[in-house]
Amino acid sequence: MTGNTFGRLFRVTTCGESYSGCFRKNPEIPKQLYGGLLTIVDGVPAGIRITAEDIQVELDKRKPGQSKLDSPRLEKDKVYIFSGVMENQMSTGAPIGIVIPNNDIEDIHVGQYHDYKDMARPGHAELTFMKRYGQYNDWVGAGRASGRETVSRVAGGAVAKLILDKYGIDVIAYTVESHGIKAAPVDYEMAKKNYRKNNINCPDLEAAEQMERDILAVRKTGETCGGVIEMIIRGLPAGLGEPVFDKLEATLAHAMMSIGAIKGIEFGAGFRVAEMVGSECNDEMYWDKETGRVKFYTNHAGGFLGGISNGDEVRIRMAVKPTPTVDVVQRTVDTDNGTDVNLSPITRRDASLLPRIYPVCEAMARITIVDAMMIFNGYRSMEDLDKKYDLM
Numbered sequence: 001m002t003g004n005t006f007g008r009l010f011r012v013t014t015c016g017e018s019y020s021g022c023f024r025k026n027p028e029i030p031k032q033l034y035g036g037l038l039t040i041v042d043g044v045p046a047g048i049r050i051t052a053e054d055i056q057v058e059l060d061k062r063k064p065g066q067s068k069l070d071s072p073r074l075e076k077d078k079v080y081i082f083s084g085v086m087e088n089q090m091s092t093g094a095p096i097g098i099v100i101p102n103n104d105i106e107d108i109h110v111g112q113y114h115d116y117k118d119m120a121r122p123g124h125a126e127l128t129f130m131k132r133y134g135q136y137n138d139w140v141g142a143g144r145a146s147g148r149e150t151v152s153r154v155a156g157g158a159v160a161k162l163i164l165d166k167y168g169i170d171v172i173a174y175t176v177e178s179h180g181i182k183a184a185p186v187d188y189e190m191a192k193k194n195y196r197k198n199n200i201n202c203p204d205l206e207a208a209e210q211m212e213r214d215i216l217a218v219r220k221t222g223e224t225c226g227g228v229i230e231m232i233i234r235g236l237p238a239g240l241g242e243p244v245f246d247k248l249e250a251t252l253a254h255a256m257m258s259i260g261a262i263k264g265i266e267f268g269a270g271f272r273v274a275e276m277v278g279s280e281c282n283d284e285m286y287w288d289k290e291t292g293r294v295k296f297y298t299n300h301a302g303g304f305l306g307g308i309s310n311g312d313e314v315r316i317r318m319a320v321k322p323t324p325t326v327d328v329v330q331r332t333v334d335t336d337n338g339t340d341v342n343l344s345p346i347t348r349r350d351a352s353l354l355p356r357i358y359p360v361c362e363a364m365a366r367i368t369i370v371d372a373m374m375i376f377n378g379y380r381s382m383e384d385l386d387k388k389y390d391l392m
């Protein structure tokens with residue numbers, strides 16, 4: 001398997017599976033490490049204060065079992081930092097190693113997956129993983145395709161957050177639509193004020209109540225449902241991103257689309273641009289005398305021009321599909337003997353991924369931005385541009 005590292009200078013590597021098979025049945029390994037996940041964050045500057053608590057705060061947003069909307073999995077996701085930080089909690093410049101043991105692995109759950117190991121769940125990644133890894137495929141809980149892998153990303157993103165805090169760059173994601181129920185338009189102030197005020201993290205508190213009631217009704221039928229996550233990035237300086245293949249807009253899309261269950265992404269006006277005429281779509285500019293910087297009257301571009309950040313607020317929306325595991329009989333195949341079968345999975349699941357996916361989006365955005373800043377600053381340090389361009 002390749003592709004387990006994201007970033008070019010600021011690099012986050014994740015490893016570990018849903019239930020990390022290699023430790024099971026080994027009496028020498030403490031049981032807590034069975035389903036453990038690892039994160040290695042390379043490229044962290046020396047002198048950043050990093051504590052396990054800083055990382056825990058982010059992981060606690062993502063952990064299951066926070067409300068009736070979530071999977072009943074009981075993973076505590078407690079964080080341990082094992083390298084790259086001294087007793088004074090300051091980073092040394094060495095890779096930050098983070099381990100997150102899994103406390104919720106019981107033989108009964110492994111047994112459930114074993115019973116269905118040759119039957120791919122419709123909508124999940126088992127079929128393509130079987131195709132790629134054949135008889136060696138990890139069949140427990142979808143292995144690397146499990147949503148559990150995203151724990152490691154959130155840990156890496158928490159380290160990126162500590163770096164971005166120094167620059168006043170804020171990333172915030174929240175629910176704006178669930179199973180067709182839409183929130184009123186959300187601005188940054190409203191998103192901050194009502195962040196995590198309800199189980200679905202929707203800043204429109206009335207819409208949130210409706211969404212939660214609806215998800216519980218959907219859950220009763222054994223079904224699942226999806227929705228839309230919106231993200232705002234505030235304080236991003238203009239000029240980040242490399243033209244052509246490594247546009248920041250493109251690397252952010254890469255980061256978001258690498259998260260399981262995200263099926264669509266749009267920046268700014270997104271698909272609405274298709275209905276506009278040019279002069280309406282273009283964001284007109286003015287010179288802001290107070291700051292001496294270029295500003296925009298509108299933000300249809302969502303914070304990017306030519307894929308490079310334009311100094312405006314970044315706005316991204318992501319379509320999240322319904323959780324694939326449903327408690328409804330569905331048709332699939334038994335790949336062991338080539339027959340059609342009916343499958344009704346009995347494993348644990350989230351009725352909606354919205355309450356738990358937004359911290360993963362925030363984490364991936366933060367990792368992407370720190371990486372882009374490192375590339376920009378490295379390149380810029382060797383250029384000799386007229387100072388007037390710095391101010392733009």
Ligand SMILES: Cc1cc2nc3c(=O)[nH]c(=O)nc-3n(C[C@H](O)[C@H](O)[C@H](O)COP(=O)(O)O)c2cc1C
Pocket residue numbers: 071123124125145146147148150259260261262321323324325348349350353356357360
């Ligand atoms: C935080 C998170 C939790 C998830 N939990 C579940 C789950 O409990 N059950 C499930 O079937 N899928 C879950 N998923 C979705 C699957 O991981 C995803 O649908 C699968 O890997 C297939 O990828 P695709 O949907 O992008 O095609 C979760 C995803 C995330 C990001």
